[in-house]
Amino acid sequence: MSVTDYLKLSEHKIFKEALEVLPKTVNKPLNLLTVRDSVLFTWDFSNNCVLSLNVKAARGKEGHNVIHQKLLPLHPPLFTPEYLDCNETGTLLIVAGPNGVLVLKLPGRCPPYGAYDSNKELVYCRSYSLDERLLSCSDVVHVRRAKFHPGSANDCHILVLTSDNMFRLYQVQNNEALHLGVYPIGESPGGTFPGTKTTFLDIYGEIAVDFDFGHPEILEKTQFNLEKSRKYTGYCIETKNNQNKVIPKKFEVKKKEETNQHENLAWPIYILRGDFSIFTVIIDLNRQIKPVLKGPCPISEQPIAIDNEACSIICLKTLPQIICIASSSGVLTNSILLNIDGHVNSLTKEPTKELFVFETVELELGLSVELDDTSEESTRYKCPIFLQKDESKVSRYFAVHAAGVHMININCTEDLHSYITSSEDVEPTSDLFVNPSSSEYLICTRTLASEKSNPVLGFALYYEPTSVIALLNDSSVFTLGILPAAIEDNEKLLLDALDKTEVQSPLKKMLNEPFDQYIQKILKKGCSRPLLKLSSTSGDGPDERYELIQRTAQIFREEHFKHFTKAREELDKRVHTLTLLKKAQKQEIEKMTLLKEELRVSAENLAEKYEDIKDKQDELLKRCEQLLMLVSRKRVEPTEAERGFMKDMQRYREKCVVFQKAIDTVKKKKQYQEVQIQSFKAQESKKVPVIGEMQSKTIKDSLHESTQKIDAMIKQVNEYKSLLNLK
Template identity: 25%
Template structure:
């Protein structure tokens, strides 16, 4: 934690943070901010903060805080000026998927700021200029001018935009609009979430608004495919289209589904479905003060519905086949029956679990006081898909759904069984920051929440408090361990032996479950104007002591008892196994002795067996010899011997002929050698013939010489 504290201190000591605090003091921001905001945004390791007093965006690269970057020539923040600064109060920053556009929006309008390119020595914006003028576009200005009574509730970039330039926003009068920033005043699609058209007059209040049934927020779910009707399939090449459902929550807790389309030339017009049935039903419809909704997962979709009382409902979206749902959505189906595409399937919400957040640190003795309520905003985690964060006036909570991965695995894999679903697995809630420890404490809302995800910086939750101080908290390592540890039974294909499926969960997981905390002591970050009496300080101390006693000491005692029990069991098992090993050694010695005895007996039996075989053969020979009749083998042998005798006579005659011919040939060879010897010359004769031939050769050479001489003379 020392490195984290140093990082937080270094960040808060930066010049741009000091300037933000000075501007906040000039603008009296602590008095204006009564609800949580989203004035910060984080893209990897880049921090963006909106300065409400100067109406510009501040950019700072968090890598500049690292020790190896301390010697850079310049590590100051950069100011992004708006070419068309928003005239309304900016409350939230929302980046698109590619990080090239950021939406600055509040209750009164939307402005899109186009970020400059990153280049330069340290990949800074526009090479590291101190101030950069950026192009800004006002979105749907005509719409907000004509609907002044409707406040902007939610702005999201559309996930189905191929160019990443489409955005959708929801207003309190029940209008869901989709715009392309390339055509900022022309809507691509407009959906009236309520069944009736909203009033255009600002002075006229709708019945839904009067009853507190205005729309509060929405979130996009995974896309679905719509098939074309048979009457239109022949006239078009597209047999299906993709639509993105938008889950809209109302203040009374009702959930509706509106379908947006960006791929078709003419958007598919499907009336919103709803209100969706929630199972099991509740008398209060799971709260009548819903404030926000968040969509997690893909198959199946999990919706998180938050209420101002601090309750969170985790609902699974599943197809509905009940007659009640068919009746409630008849008006939706009839409205879409004239379309060339089939209507979307009816769905219902199945509440998996509900959890209540601890907004203030009051103890049970103070339950008689008035309950504290505030709007809660839900933020998806940029690193883990099964995490989300809750920001509100009283601080920050982080919620983890460890059963979401098991549920998705069950839905994707057809070979899984119902027993593979997580059993008695609850969500994990961590209270990270508390800005309102007591009911009497002044409000100190959170102004920004973001997850820093950078290899060199690590993974941190960066929070901006109302006094413009950044608080960085590392994500819980214990929670990561629980989520990364596989649950027994979730991977049945990896189990080779059927006996292993009967094994219980590992002991370290059992201890981790015992030590799991349901409540924590958050970081206190209340307003500077807060002052507590001795009694209130004692209440906080009592609550903190109670949490440490219940969540730490008692659970550690239970874990100690489980470990001691486990040690006793393992000791008994070890003693039994050692006794079994000794018995096995004795059995092995006895088996070895028995094997030696059996080997000796086998050798004796083998010798006796050979002796008996020899005696049997001798008896058989004697019996056969005394038999007066020749056996078939003997008769065959007799015939063979007779045939061999005849062949021997033939061989003798042939051999006599060969010897006679050999003698004759020998005599002839000797006679020819004698005749050849009688006709040969003697050595003396050979020498005389040789001398005569030499003399004649010399005479011939002399005659040739004379002839040649005569030819020469005649020529002269």
């Protein structure tokens, strides 16, 4: 298994076709890769189509028979795609770029390899271009982000963030794309700098750059619209003869009078601006409630908005919810989202949430080749950073940028969750945030001394098993395995709970902890070791390459070898301790062997004594019985037992008399019945049997028939005699 190809996908035909036509002039990270239900999607720039592959089937026993498919949209995009995303149900695929959003309707999957449309190599997909004229022709309105709304019942609502501080909501259903509404989330940009397309609001960081959905909330009754119905004017996109037509359409949405609790759920949207300010808004899909933009949310320890460099935000699925913000300078801000104390009117623009920053993580955007750390290249280099959640572990997320990929683990989530789920009497401690977050540099595509980089053009997570799939600008693909979250054993948790009050010695603590985990902790304390994949056109000279090798050697000497030395010392210490324990155990075994022999001899002696005592006890019991019999015979008055026995005998005698009388009565009845039976038989024998009228008639008829038959037979016999001349 290759170190850089954990899933063995680099040799598959899908990547050979996609990598050959990748744009070579890209200098920023893109996300042209996504995975949903083990199906991988990427973009083919030469054929303007989506390439799909069932990774799970390709890694199976019959992987050589699995082919990739080309999903060809009926209406190809008129823009350059930079972002792919698939909904949870796997029915729609977003292909987005700065100048457009294309939605592909995916056909159904079928066996044996879980491919689309009967495993055809070329599949035609119905496509919908959202606001094509506006997004492709406008110099001001550009797409910043497009996501599926998690509150959609059919998973068909798409929310698009544009650079004019607007949310545009669409619904793709029944072979048409409906434009449901436009929602302002700030001041609309009015002017631009002369000679540029940059607006004044964008320079001052007042343009929304990213958004994400938080935990669902239950709407209050005061937020419900009082109107029973509301009319909307929008448009729908219909596809006829491979052409999309925009048709104006009016539709009316009636308010439901009775709604269940499920329909009261709403998904708050957290909007990030370039100046690190965060706003919230709720766009309810079930009721036509006018969205109210709230904010900015108060933030403790507000990040310094140098050059308004905020670029990405994600809301982790933790309890309480943690919001992570990334800046283009490589600084990640982790904060907890909490409700503001006191009642806040939900219909006003006052924020109901506040953020508490508990940690900032500074990423290394490139590998330093200087032997000293006085270089300022890391502070000058900036690039967009995209954050992506890890569905297999809520406390982990990834940062993708032009210099590679970082993996960040927030180690305080378990303590926070335990505190939130505990009783209200438990007071918080300062140990909740004692464990800092860890950052690991997985893939490095740039050195700090070089101006060129090898940006990541596609990044996705595959969960069977958990692994990273990265597509680089130099036509290379990386698949790296990621360790899952450590799951503690229930028995260990029970033992820890029982031993909380027990003071353990260092030796007992050392022996109770698994030694392999202890060694892994020692070796894990070093800095991250990214896979280096620099651009082939970076033009690094021999001196820079030599400095890179020297820097790598220095890092290994300073950061890694000392941990191996400590691990060796711990191994020697463990061997010495176990040797002493083995020697002590051998001595204990010898002592126990001697004690065992002594116990065996003592047991034999005790067994003999027991037999002798038992024989004497039996003899004494017999003598006692004889003495008791002699004593009882010499007594004149009966004992209590004898009196009781005599009473029982008297009672039985009385019962015997009663039973004897009953038996005599039964015998007399038997004799009487026998006499009656004999007299009845005598009377029956004296009676003369009389034949009935019907019986006599039947007998007469039978005799008459017999007589006729005999006469006929005699007549025949006489005829035969006459014929034979017999006398």
